Amino acid sequence: MEERDKEELCHRTEEKLVDMTSPQAQVVIGVRRSGKSTLCYQALQAAGVKYAYADFDDERLYDLKAEQLNDVLEVLYKIYGDFNYLFLDEIQNVDGWHLFVNRMLRRKMHVIITGSNAKLLSGELATHLSGRNKEIPLFPFSFREFCTLKQVETERMTTKAEAFRRAAFDEYMKQGGFPELMTIAHNRSYVQDLVNNILQRDIEQRYKVRYKAAFESLSHHLLNNAPTIVVPRELANTFDIKSEHTAKNYVNYLKQAYLLAGIQKYSPKSKVRLSQEKVYAIDVAMMDRRENAFAGDNLGHRLETIVLVHLMRKCKMMGLDVYYLNERSGECDFVVCKGRTVVQAIQVSYDISAKKTRKRELSGLLLAAGKTGCKDLLLLTDHESGTVEMKGKTIRIQPVYEWSLELGV
Numbered sequence: 001m002e003e004r005d006k007e008e009l010c011h012r013t014e015e016k017l018v019d020m021t022s023p024q025a026q027v028v029i030g031v032r033r034s035g036k037s038t039l040c041y042q043a044l045q046a047a048g049v050k051y052a053y054a055d056f057d058d059e060r061l062y063d064l065k066a067e068q069l070n071d072v073l074e075v076l077y078k079i080y081g082d083f084n085y086l087f088l089d090e091i092q093n094v095d096g097w098h099l100f101v102n103r104m105l106r107r108k109m110h111v112i113i114t115g116s117n118a119k120l121l122s123g124e125l126a127t128h129l130s131g132r133n134k135e136i137p138l139f140p141f142s143f144r145e146f147c148t149l150k151q152v153e154t155e156r157m158t159t160k161a162e163a164f165r166r167a168a169f170d171e172y173m174k175q176g177g178f179p180e181l182m183t184i185a186h187n188r189s190y191v192q193d194l195v196n197n198i199l200q201r202d203i204e205q206r207y208k209v210r211y212k213a214a215f216e217s218l219s220h221h222l223l224n225n226a227p228t229i230v231v232p233r234e235l236a237n238t239f240d241i242k243s244e245h246t247a248k249n250y251v252n253y254l255k256q257a258y259l260l261a262g263i264q265k266y267s268p269k270s271k272v273r274l275s276q277e278k279v280y281a282i283d284v285a286m287m288d289r290r291e292n293a294f295a296g297d298n299l300g301h302r303l304e305t306i307v308l309v310h311l312m313r314k315c316k317m318m319g320l321d322v323y324y325l326n327e328r329s330g331e332c333d334f335v336v337c338k339g340r341t342v343v344q345a346i347q348v349s350y351d352i353s354a355k356k357t358r359k360r361e362l363s364g365l366l367l368a369a370g371k372t373g374c375k376d377l378l379l380l381t382d383h384e385s386g387t388v389e390m391k392g393k394t395i396r397i398q399p400v401y402e403w404s405l406e407l408g409v
Contacts, residue, residue: 009038010035010149014137015039018136023105025132025133026133028114029122030258031140031259032194032202035138035141050084052079061094065094091115098124101113118256120206139309143172144404146172150182152164169400173303174302178285190289192291195223198259218235218247218251223260226260227278227308229279230279232245232248235250251277254279260280261281276326303350303382303400306404307348322337325367325371333346342373343374345368345374375393381399384397384399
């Protein structure tokens with residue numbers, strides 16, 4: 001990790017969630033290349049503790065067995081001397097890793113883990129560590145973090161600062177938030193390789209996917225069309241997959257590997273929430289920077305994706321849940337809930353200058369207010385702002401780049 005000392009690194013909001021004094025394993029989880037290792041490194045450096053580091057994404061450790069982890073520990077002691085913090089990068093690559101981690105925790109070792117698969121980490125942690133873990137989700141850069149690395153002022157309200165933020169957001173909406181895209185010129189091949197690596201290594205190999213071509217076609221189809229509602233029967237028919245169950249498994253694999261993020265349909269009924277899931281790319285870079293994507297420049301979908309990922313980033317930290325509302329009479333992009341209470345309804349539209357579009361988006365918020373009792377109604381746009389009084393309700397209109405900076409992450 002010493003090479004990171006020479007890099008200019010961006011501090012992430014989630015760093016403060018890593019508790020260096022806790023007896024629980026600190027588990028930073030998210031899509032590959034989102035900056036998990038760097039976040040842990042910076043948290044460890046800030047704490048000034050003595051730690052050892054092992055990267056299980058290294059090809060030299062490929063096919064390592066759980067019973068060999070003690071040999072790794074011995075080597076780490078030889079390299080680092082005595083330590084009481086153990087940083088295990090991409091540990092899910094080792095089958096049975098949880099047994100080793102559990103033993104380290106019993107020995108009062110502080111353990112920091114990163115991983116790129118929600119099922120392997122969350123499932124095994126819940127089963128074998130019995131609550132002795134704290135999960136910290138990490139997404140690609142937020143717009144605020146993007147501005148920090150671009151040295152764009154985020155607080156000043158001058159005309160010049162506002163223009164620079166506006167320009168930075170246009171770039172962010174096209175490029176996305178993967179940290180390494182900030183410095184790579186040919187970023188289409190980077191995203192293509194990243195997606196292929198996740199599909200082929202993290203999913204196909206680990207889950208022993210039999211129909212690889214169908215799985216990959218389905219995966220690219222969902223990334224091309226996101227945001228979209230998942231209908232397993234249609235996916236099975238389109239890609240000649242033998243059962244709806246298999247198609248549903250494929251979608252779950254993509255979510256567990258953080259290629260896709262899913263939100264449920266809002267309803268007080270659990271059965272309804274479990275059907276008609278809506279999926280989004282985890283970052284706008286995944287939407288079109290791939291071969292044969294044909295996703296085009298659908299700015300509305302890109303803006304909606306940025307809003308969803310930022311909502312998930314914020315809501316994970318605050319214990320809130322995000323749903324979408326879809327009724328026969330209309331729809332609302334997002335409803336944010338605290339327990340059973342809807343605390344905010346959000347509609348996203350790139351351009352509301354057309355009268356028909358404006359009416360549709362405002363009506364969606366009024367529908368959400370009527371169905372949920374929510375009073376905090378927000379219409380997010382690319383550039384418009386203001387306030388609308390409509391049918392006794394107050395609706396705020398705000399550009400996404402302003403909104404995302406106000407959230408503080």
